[in-house]
Amino acid sequence: MKFERVVITGGAGFIGSHLCEHFINTGAHVVCLDNFSTGRWENLEPLLPSGRLEVKSVDITEGIDVPGQVDAVLHFASPASPVDYLGMPIETMKVGSLGTFHALNLARSKAARFLFASTSETYGNPQVHPQPESYWGHVNPVGPRSVYDEAKRFSEALTMAYRRSHGVDTAVIRIFNTYGPRMRRGDGRAIPTFIAQALSGDPITVAGNGTQSRSFCYVDDLVAGIAAMLRSAEPGPLNLGNPEELTVAQVAGRIKELTGSSSPLVFVDRPQDDPDLRRPDIAAAHRLLGWKPTVSLDSGLKRTISWFRRPDTVATPAGMIA
Numbered sequence: 001m002k003f004e005r006v007v008i009t010g011g012a013g014f015i016g017s018h019l020c021e022h023f024i025n026t027g028a029h030v031v032c033l034d035n036f037s038t039g040r041w042e043n044l045e046p047l048l049p050s051g052r053l054e055v056k057s058v059d060i061t062e063g064i065d066v067p068g069q070v071d072a073v074l075h076f077a078s079p080a081s082p083v084d085y086l087g088m089p090i091e092t093m094k095v096g097s098l099g100t101f102h103a104l105n106l107a108r109s110k111a112a113r114f115l116f117a118s119t120s121e122t123y124g125n126p127q128v129h130p131q132p133e134s135y136w137g138h139v140n141p142v143g144p145r146s147v148y149d150e151a152k153r154f155s156e157a158l159t160m161a162y163r164r165s166h167g168v169d170t171a172v173i174r175i176f177n178t179y180g181p182r183m184r185r186g187d188g189r190a191i192p193t194f195i196a197q198a199l200s201g202d203p204i205t206v207a208g209n210g211t212q213s214r215s216f217c218y219v220d221d222l223v224a225g226i227a228a229m230l231r232s233a234e235p236g237p238l239n240l241g242n243p244e245e246l247t248v249a250q251v252a253g254r255i256k257e258l259t260g261s262s263s264p265l266v267f268v269d270r271p272q273d274d275p276d277l278r279r280p281d282i283a284a285a286h287r288l289l290g291w292k293p294t295v296s297l298d299s300g301l302k303r304t305i306s307w308f309r310r311p312d313t314v315a316t317p318a319g320m321i322a
C-alpha cells in the first residue's frame with residue numbers, strides 16, 4: 001500500500017518528529033496533530049521548507065478533524081517520560097482513552113491503516129524475561145505509574161475492539177526504551193538526563209543501586225521498525241526495541257566515558273514500581289518484518305551526545321527516573 005498522506009498524533013515530540021521526517025523524506029504529505037504539551041516547534045521547523053508538513057495545534061482528546069485523504073494514522077500522542085506522565089496523570093489517561101478513540105474513528109472514517117504506539121510498560125515489572133508479546137504483564141493497576149501503563153493497555157484493547165468490530169486495519173507496536181537526538185534534557189529519562197549531567201559536570205544520578213536493567217534502542221532503528229510494521233499487514237502486538245541489555249549504572253558509566261566527563265556517579269532513591277528488568281524478545285518482529293536494530297549503543301550514544309552538545313539545547317536537567 002502506498003502512503004501518500006499520513007496523520008501523526010504527537011508528531012512534534014521526540015519519536016513523532018523523527019516519523020514526520022521519515023515520511024516527508026519518502027515523498028508523503030504529513031499532518032501533525034499536537035498540543036505541544038511535551039512536543040516542540042523546533043523539532044518540526046527544519047521540515048517546513050519541504051512544503052509537505054501541515055501542523056495543527058490541537059488537543060486530540062477534544063476531537064480530530066482532518067479533511068481529505070488519509071492513508072495512515074500513527075497514534076503517538078501521549079506524555080511518555082515518567083516525569084511528564086506523573087505530572088500530567090489525568091491528561092495521560094485522557095489521551096490514552098479519548099485520544100485513542102478519536103484517532104481510531106479517524107482511521108475508520110478514512111479506511112486508513114492505524115498504528116498504535118504502545119509500550120514495554122504494558123509488561124509492568126515483568127516476571128518473565130526477556131519479554132515476549134505473549135506475556136500478559138505484571139502491572140500495578142493503582143500505583144502512580146498506572147496512569148500510563150493502564151492507559152496504554154486500554155488503548156491496545158480499544159484498538160483490537162475496532163479491528164474486530166469495525167474491521168479497521170490496525171497495528172500495535174510495543175516500544176522499548178528509545179533514545180536519540182531531540183529528547184528534552186529535562187524530560188527525566190535516563191539517557192538525556194545522564195548526558196546533560198555529564199556535559200554540565202553535575203553528578204550523574206543513578207536510581208537505586210543501578211543494577212536494574214534496560215535495553216536502549218536508537219531512534220533511527222525504531223523508525224525503520226515502525227515503517228516496516230506500517231507497510232506490513234501485521235496486526236501485532238509486536239515488540240520493537242534493542243535486545244542489548246545493560247544495567248542503568250553501566251549506561252551511566254558509558255556516557256561518562258564517551259563525554260569525557262569528570263562527573264561522579266551518585267545513587268538516588270528509586271521510584272515506586274520501577275521495573276527491575278527490561279529486555280524485548282524481538283524474534284517475532286524479525287520473523288514477520290525482517291527487522292532488527294543495527295545501531296550499537298556506543299554509536300547511538302555518540303550521535304546523541306553530539307546533538308546535546310549544540311549550544312541551543314542547553315537546559316537544566318531534572319531528576320532522573322529511568
Ligand code: NAD
Pocket residue numbers: 009010011012013014015016033034035036037038039040058059060061075076077078079080081084095099117118119120174175176177178179
Ligand atoms: P514525547 O513526549 O516527546 O512526545 C509525545 C507527543 O505527544 C508530544 O509532542 C506531546 O505534545 C503530544 N501530546 C501529548 N498529549 C497530547 C494531546 N492530548 N493532544 C495532542 N498531542 C499530545 O514522547 P516520545 O518519547 O516521542 O513518545 C511518543 C510515543 O511513543 C508515546 O505515545 C509513548 O508512549 C510511546 N513510547 C515511547 C517510548 C520511548 O522510549 N520514547 C517507549 C515506549 C512508548
